[in-house]
Amino acid sequence: MAAAIHSNSAAEASKGPQQPLTLYTTQTPNGIKISIALEELEIPYKVFKHDFVARTQKEPWYLAINPNGRIPAITDTFSDGSQIHLWESGSILKYLVEQYDKDFKLWYPAGTRENYELFSWLFFQIGGLGPMQGQMTHFNRHVTEKIPYAIERYSNETRRLYSVLEKQLATSQSGFILSKFTIVDICFWSMVAASGWAGVSLAEFPEIHRWYEKVLSRPSVAKGMNVPEPHPIQVLMDDKTGQKAKEFEEYSRSWVMTGMAKDAEGLKKRDPAC
Amino acid sequence: MPLKAIDLWGHWGAPNPWKVCIVLEELGIPYNIQSVEFSEVKQEAFLMINPNGRLPAIKDPNTGITLWESGAIIQYLVDQYDRDERVSYNSFPEKYFTQQWLAFQISGQGPYFGQATWFARFHPEKIPSAIDRYVNEVIRVIGVLDKAIETNNTGWLVGDKCTYADLSFVTWTSVAEGLLRELNKLDGLETRYPRYTEWLTKMEERESVKKIRERMARGRAEHGLPP
Numbered sequence: 069m070a071a072a073i074h075s076n077s078a079a080e081a082s083k084g085p086q087q088p089l090t091l092y093t094t095q096t097p098n099g100i101k102i103s104i105a106l107e108e109l110e111i112p113y114k115v116f117k118h119d120f121v122a123r124t125q126k127e128p129w130y131l132a133i134n135p136n137g138r139i140p141a142i143t144d145t146f147s148d149g150s151q152i153h154l155w156e157s158g159s160i161l162k163y164l165v166e167q168y169d170k171d172f173k174l175w176y177p178a179g180t181r182e183n184y185e186l187f188s189w190l191f192f193q194i195g196g197l198g199p200m201q202g203q204m205t206h207f208n209r210h211v212t213e214k215i216p217y218a219i220e221r222y223s224n225e226t227r228r229l230y231s232v233l234e235k236q237l238a239t240s241q242s243g244f245i246l247s248k249f250t251i252v253d254i255c256f257w258s259m260v261a262a263s264g265w266a267g268v269s270l271a272e273f274p275e276i277h278r279w280y281e282k283v284l285s286r287p288s289v290a291k292g293m294n295v296p297e298p299h300p301i302q303v304l305m306d307d308k309t310g311q312k313a314k315e316f317e318e319y320s321r322s323w324v325m326t327g328m329a330k331d332a333e334g335l336k337k338r339d340p341a342c
Numbered sequence: 343m344p345l346k347a348i349d350l351w352g353h354w355g356a357p358n359p360w361k362v363c364i365v366l367e368e369l370g371i372p373y374n375i376q377s378v379e380f381s382e383v384k385q386e387a388f389l390m391i392n393p394n395g396r397l398p399a400i401k402d403p404n405t406g407i408t409l410w411e412s413g414a415i416i417q418y419l420v421d422q423y424d425r426d427e428r429v430s431y432n433s434f435p436e437k438y439f440t441q442q443w444l445a446f447q448i449s450g451q452g453p454y455f456g457q458a459t460w461f462a463r464f465h466p467e468k469i470p471s472a473i474d475r476y477v478n479e480v481i482r483v484i485g486v487l488d489k490a491i492e493t494n495n496t497g498w499l500v501g502d503k504c505t506y507a508d509l510s511f512v513t514w515t516s517v518a519e520g521l522l523r524e525l526n527k528l529d530g531l532e533t534r535y536p537r538y539t540e541w542l543t544k545m546e547e548r549e550s551v552k553k554i555r556e557r558m559a560r561g562r563a564e565h566g567l568p569p
């Protein structure tokens with residue numbers, strides 16, 4: 069026992085002072101994927117909360133961490149003491165399980181068929197359902213002048229993608245997307261938690277609805293979804309007066325639309341600071 | 343034992359399957375392309391292979407695995423067949439950086455470049471605000487790549503060699519080039535994004551990229567689709 073403790077602290081000492089992992093985030097579907105995974109794996113972390121209205125995610129210090137100017141990103145100390153900055157929610161999740169999940173709580177052993185298949189689903193979320201639901205939200209919520217074709221295009225595609233997930237859940241023995249709870253559930257769940265906001269009704273997808281509740285009952289999810297502040301979606305959807313929804317829509321519209329205008333400006337003239 | 347050829351469900355003109363072919367070429371893995379038309383991808387036979395009904399998908403007879411999503415396929419291929427790190431890294435932090443850029447390709451480049459071509463080229467009614475939204479995003483992504491290549495300072499996104507992360511962007515940048523030319527937005531891009539331009543030029547000199555770009559261009563030309 070004593071020897072184990074001793075060798076542990078020797079290993080710690082050789083790493084230098086151990087900094088907790090930092091998560092750069094704000095209350096969004098892509099951000100909570102990471103806080104939920106960190107809670108599941110019980111990894112200590114600090115949170116830096118971005119302010120999209122003030123556009124802190126486009127400040128030079130942050131672009132040095134994530135040149136794409138989006139959240140989430142992390143800074144972590146690797147076992148040799150060096151620091152790593154990583155972004156893209158999918159790649160952060162892969163990093164976290166490979167570094168910290170030696171018991172395969174949220175993935176499968178590297179090199180196994182199950183694990184390769186896991187990544188088909190993970191890429192499907194980050195390259196398919198994520199971006200398409202994002203476009204649906206944009207044309208439903210942010211654009212003031214409604215464009216019926218764009219709304220229809222992205223509603224249809226998002227609902228098609230939900231139906232792929234619905235079918236997978238219907239055939240699953242575990243009640244989760246794969247044979248057990250994994251980072252794939254975390255990825256999809258974080259998007260599905262915003263489905264009402266995008267304009268997708270879970271009444272259309274009973275299997276997803278059942279799975280959504282099952283995942284929500286995990287303590288780590290209940291905790292991680294409220295980082296760095298309470299998850300607005302449920303509050304919004306339960307708000308019968310529609311006042312909160314209106315406020316939230318105005319808030320997100322304002323940062324998205326000024327952001328787009330600023331980005332377009334920046335494209336014409338390269339920012340002299342970069 | 344020599345490798346058995348991998349089956350790849352692909353398409354004459356689609357960037358996502360051709361992207362995987364570039365990696366197969368780089369690793370010298372034999373493969374057969376099973377050509378599928380878009381009209382077939384949502385039919386039961388193909389849905390058995392990929393529940394999402396999209397291309398590409400692979401079946402590797404050497405391991406018996408069937409996989410879909412180009413990013414997952416590429417990660418599998420380098421994991422299994424690039425033990426000597428020709429286009430990948432096993433070292434820290436490079437291994438994670440290549441995975442990160444691949445995720446950015448899948449999540450940040452592919453979907454948005456696809457929306458841009460849809461609204462600018464194929465949708466019968468011109469919706470300027472939608473075209474602008476996605477074309478601006480195409481140019482923003484080019485800017486992110488340019489900046490990252492400058493910061494890494496080796497001419498590549500990760501480490502000091504061409505990896506699958508770099509290569510994963512090439513089929514979509516080809517489509518973007520054609521699109522931006524059509525929209526008269528190609529002028530000045532070279533001077534505004536010089537590292538991006540050099541990076542593409544260097545990749546386009548590689549045998550794998552030359553060969554696949556040519557096949558994709560030929561496929562598109564034969565079907566009357568612009569590059």
Ligand SMILES: N[C@@H](CCC(=O)N[C@@H](CS)C(=O)NCC(=O)O)C(=O)O
Binds near residue numbers: 120158
């Ligand atoms: N593919 C990225 C998407 C990240 C993303 O789109 N983040 C949004 C919030 S959910 C963001 O940071 N938006 C701020 C902006 O675009 O300025 C990922 O999975 O991490």
Ligand SMILES: N[C@@H](CCC(=O)N[C@@H](CS)C(=O)NCC(=O)O)C(=O)O
Binds near residue numbers: 191396413448
């Ligand atoms: N994220 C997917 C995207 C796949 C995808 O969109 N494939 C297109 C061809 S480039 C397709 O199959 N389209 C046919 C359809 O949507 O019906 C991947 O990278 O594999």
